[in-house]
Amino acid sequence: MTKKILFLIPDLEIGGAQRILIFLSNILLKKKFKIKILYLKKKNRNTFKLEPKIKAKCLNLDKETNNFFEKIKHNLIRIRKIREELKDYKPSYVISFLTTVNIITIISSINLKQKIIINERNDLKKEIPFAWKFLRFILYRFSHKVVFNQPDSNKILKKFVSTSKIYFIPNPYILRKKNSKVNREKIILFVGRLTYQKNVNLLIKSFYKSNAIKKGWKLIIIGRGSQLNLLKNKIKRLKIKNNIFFNGTSKQIEKWYEKSSIYIICSRYEGMPNTLIESMYYKLAIIGTKIPGVQYLIKNRKNGLLINSNDEKELTKNINLLLDNKKLRNKLGLNAQKTILKKGNPNLFQNKWLKILK
Incomplete structure (x- = not known):
C-alpha cells in the first residue's frame, strides 16, 4: 500500500526550510510515496513550483494580531483545521517544519494514529516568545522523531526529547548544474x-x-x-x-x-x-x-x-x-x-x- 506523507509549513515563499521541504518531497515522490503539502498562509511573493503529482493546499490562516486572546483564538482555529485535514487525508507520516507549526501539528494530532516528524531548521538558542518555548519543552517529546540541521541543537533537544528520537540531518547541496567555465567578476x-x-x-x-x-x-x-x-x-x-x-x-x-x-x-x-x-x-x-x-x-x-x-x-x-x-x-x-x-x-x-x- 502506498504510504501517504503530509507536510506542514507556514508558507511556500522562497526560503531555506521551504527549499528543503520541496527537495524532500521530490525524493519521496520518486520513491512512490503520495505527497500533500499544507501551508498556513499565502504571500504575494515568488513561491516554489511543485511537481504536478504533489498536492498543495493553502489554509489561509494568516491573520496576525497583537491581542493575546485573539492569538489564542486564532491558533485554536489553526489546530481545528489541521486536525480536520489529518482525519480526512489519513497520512502515514506528518512532517512539519519550524517551531510554531511543529507545536500546532503535535496538538492537532492528539489521539490520532499518525506519526509526527518535526523539523527544527534554526538555532534553538534563538529567543522566541516564552509560551512557544514552554510548549516546545512540553510537547516535542510526543513526536515520533525530531530532525534538526544545526549541529548544537542536539544539546538542547536531549534535555526534553529522548535521544533515540533525535536525528541530525545536514542540508544537502541541491543545485546540480555543472559549473560552466566563466570568468569570475569583481x-x-x-x-x-x-x-x-x-x-x-x-x-x-x-x-x-x-x-x-x-x-x-x-x-x-x-x-x-x-x-x-x-x-x-x-x-x-x-x-x-x-x-x-x-x-x-x-x-x-x-x-x-x-x-x-x-x-x-x-x-x-x-x-x-x-x-x-x-x-x-x-x-x-x-x-x-x-x-x-x-x-x-x-x-x-x-x-x-x-x-x-x-x-x-x-x-x-x-x-x-x-x-x-x-x-x-x-x-x-x-x-x-x-x-x-x-x-x-x-x-x-x-x-x-x-x-x-x-
Missing part, C-alpha cells in the same frame, strides 16, 4: 532574506569601509525582507548606490554564483544555511560568522574565513584580504567545494530520511 554576493537575523547592515558598512569600492568591486544583494527599505536608505546616505545593487529574488541564482568571486554570510544565528552550501558548491571564497551552522562547514583559512559575530572591523579586514589575493580566493573556493561534495551529499540526506520513514 562581485561580492549575498543571498538571503533581508532581516535582522541576516545582519546585512553589517555587510554594507564593512563593504563601504573596505577597499572594495576603490578597487572597482560591486556588492550584489539577492533577496527580500522587512529591512529592504532601511538598507536602501543606508546606501543612499552613504552615497554608494552605484556600487551596491538589490536584485530581489532571482530565478537564475546559479548565474550569480558562477559570476561572483566572494560570498559573505554574517548572520547573527542560523540553522544550516542553504545559500552557504550553494556558494561552497560553486567554489566561491567565503567569509562567515562563527556560529555553529557555519562552523560545521567552514574551517578558518582552510575552506573559508571566519569572523566573530557582528564584528565590523574583522569583516572589513577579511574583505580586504580576499580582494587582493586571487590565489587565496581560488584555494578557499576549491576546498569549499570539496567539503560540501562530501558533507552535503544528497544521497546521505535521502538515505537518512528513508531510514526514518521505514
Whole structure:
C-alpha cells in the first residue's frame, strides 16, 4: 500500500526550510510515496513550483494580531483545521517544519494514529516568545522523531526529547548544474532574506569601509525582507548606490554564483544555511560568522574565513584580504567545494530520511 506523507509549513515563499521541504518531497515522490503539502498562509511573493503529482493546499490562516486572546483564538482555529485535514487525508507520516507549526501539528494530532516528524531548521538558542518555548519543552517529546540541521541543537533537544528520537540531518547541496567555465567578476554576493537575523547592515558598512569600492568591486544583494527599505536608505546616505545593487529574488541564482568571486554570510544565528552550501558548491571564497551552522562547514583559512559575530572591523579586514589575493580566493573556493561534495551529499540526506520513514 502506498504510504501517504503530509507536510506542514507556514508558507511556500522562497526560503531555506521551504527549499528543503520541496527537495524532500521530490525524493519521496520518486520513491512512490503520495505527497500533500499544507501551508498556513499565502504571500504575494515568488513561491516554489511543485511537481504536478504533489498536492498543495493553502489554509489561509494568516491573520496576525497583537491581542493575546485573539492569538489564542486564532491558533485554536489553526489546530481545528489541521486536525480536520489529518482525519480526512489519513497520512502515514506528518512532517512539519519550524517551531510554531511543529507545536500546532503535535496538538492537532492528539489521539490520532499518525506519526509526527518535526523539523527544527534554526538555532534553538534563538529567543522566541516564552509560551512557544514552554510548549516546545512540553510537547516535542510526543513526536515520533525530531530532525534538526544545526549541529548544537542536539544539546538542547536531549534535555526534553529522548535521544533515540533525535536525528541530525545536514542540508544537502541541491543545485546540480555543472559549473560552466566563466570568468569570475569583481562581485561580492549575498543571498538571503533581508532581516535582522541576516545582519546585512553589517555587510554594507564593512563593504563601504573596505577597499572594495576603490578597487572597482560591486556588492550584489539577492533577496527580500522587512529591512529592504532601511538598507536602501543606508546606501543612499552613504552615497554608494552605484556600487551596491538589490536584485530581489532571482530565478537564475546559479548565474550569480558562477559570476561572483566572494560570498559573505554574517548572520547573527542560523540553522544550516542553504545559500552557504550553494556558494561552497560553486567554489566561491567565503567569509562567515562563527556560529555553529557555519562552523560545521567552514574551517578558518582552510575552506573559508571566519569572523566573530557582528564584528565590523574583522569583516572589513577579511574583505580586504580576499580582494587582493586571487590565489587565496581560488584555494578557499576549491576546498569549499570539496567539503560540501562530501558533507552535503544528497544521497546521505535521502538515505537518512528513508531510514526514518521505514
